[in-house]
């Protein structure tokens with residue numbers, strides 16, 4: 001095997017670089033409605049996909065694919081599938097909660113000029129993948145890491161992203177011709193934005209609140225509800 005490795009200095013980031021990383025993390029938002037119609041240039045989209053492709057993955061499996069949808073009619077068809085599922089979801093809440101749910105905009109499928117379906121090939125790398133032998137879902141978690149990379153890189157480029165999961169899996173599978181061995185992990189809407197909520201929109205609209213971090217940290221063992 002050729003020797004390609006050389007360790008490099010793990011110098012801490014400069015203050016400005018470090019601030020930029022935390023800025024991306026803390027100002028990233030799930031975007032549903034603020035998309036501008038401007039096209040995302042191919043080289044920028046490629047940078048985002050390359051950021052996703054540099055995510056960690058179990059056994060370096062790189063199980064992801066990215067299905068890009070740009071045509072309005074394709075996105076319209078996906079929106080129909082969302083709309084059916086969203087109506088079912090609304091029915092699962094009652095009273096005021098249902099009214100609030102119905103008032104929320106939960107996708108930007110038609111407004112965002114680019115949609116990306118991120119999939120995970122559960123057979124990539126063969127039967128035995130390092131690190132996945134006892135935990136079969138590690139390939140899915142790896143794909144989620146890729147999505148988060150994409151989300152943060154998008155923020156840095158001034159591109160908003162929204163994750164839409166209100167679908168029947170079978171509907172997306174049929175519309176996008178996705179075979180059974182491929183898992184659908186995320187359906188993403190992307191487009192330039194010039195405004196973002198300062199806090200999660202679901203918090204601003206009274207649906208949910210951020211849990212205090214200290215309530216989520218345990219020392220040494222599980223200390224929550226048994």
Ligand SMILES: Cc1cc2c(cc1C)N(C[C@H](O)[C@H](O)[C@H](O)COP(=O)(O)O)c1[nH]c(=O)[nH]c(=O)c1N2
Nearest residue numbers: 028029030032105106107163164165166200201202
């Ligand atoms: C796996 C997954 C799936 C979804 C989401 C996120 C994730 C991680 N989110 C976005 C979610 O509501 C949002 O991240 C939280 O409300 C926190 O807000 P910010 O992302 O910080 O803006 C989301 N939002 C939405 O409007 N419709 C959706 O179907 C989904 N689905």
